[in-house]
Amino acid sequence: MGVLRTVANFVFGMECLACGNSSERLDPWLCPACAAELLRESCSSKFPNDDTFCLFPMRPLTRKLVHALKYRNIPGLASYLVRHSSAVKHGVVAQELxxxxxxxxxxxxxxxRARYRERGYNQAELLAAALATATGGKVCRLLKRKTFVVSQTKLSKEEREMNVAGAFVADFPRKMPTRGCVVVVDDVFTTGATTSACMAAFGPDFPLPLKVCTLIYDEPATAVADFAADCRAFYK
Structure with missing residues (x-):
């Protein structure tokens, strides 16, 4: 019976995206234990600067989920993660917004467009749509990507800035909004190079305030190392 259940879980995808354990109580991607962990992480929203809100810290759990969103063709994770973040209800990011x-x-x-053809969707658009639903806002495509850039993952702060410099241009409609706030949305904030390049594309005379909201804050390596050391000490 155990073998049959294991085979069924494999065939029908009854494995937790985070821990990989079989479970009949997925929601639909996380087991109860990982779902509870995600809820705890949602209480650790990050604010790298006065203009940036990040819904989750980069942890082993959130790293796996954002990787699945980007590379495992699971676009539904975008709305799932926003719904389970502090951007909804009475969460701290919701209050800030x-x-x-x-x-x-x-x-x-x-x-x-080359990356879009490869992936089939833009995860930032899915996140923006989920945030708009959660807050009563609107999705506006006011930017275009002018150049194809290499992955930022292994680049230094200076290399990231050079990599995306001039990569985005404004694509404003004839009639621009006269009130409100623009929030640039991306999946991961590390050094802020990508979102800074986006904000620069709006130009110095853009009439509305500009903010940034990302799904994940990828902490500096030293902070991650400290967190790992703390965890090892706690569980010894």
Missing amino acids: SMLAQPLYFVPVPLH
Whole structure:
């Protein structure tokens, strides 16, 4: 019977995306233990600077989920993660967003068409749509990607800035909103190079305030190492 259940779980995808354990109580991607962990991580929203809100810290769990969103063709994870973040209900990010000038215009970081063909969707657009649903805002595609850039993953802060310099241009409609706040949306904030390049594309005379909201804050390596050391000490 155990073998049959294992085979059934494999065939029908009854494995937790995070821990990989078989479970009949997925929600639909996480087992109860991992779902509870995600809820705890949602209480650790990050604010790298005064203009940036990050819904989750980069942890082993959230790393696996954002990787699945980007590379395992699971676009539904975008709305799932936003719904389980502090951007909804009475969460801290929801409160911060509610204090901005309304309405909110969520602008996804555009994906180059070559990358879009490869992936089939832009995860930043999916996140922007989920944030708009959660806050009553709107999705506005006010930027275009001009150049194809290499992955930022292994680049230094200076290399990241050079990699995306001039990569985005404004694509404004004839009639621009006269009130509200623009929120640039991306999946991961590390050094802020990508979102800074996006904000620069709006130009110095853009009339509305500009903010950034990302799914994950990828902490500096030293902070991650400290967190891992703390965890090892705690469980010894």
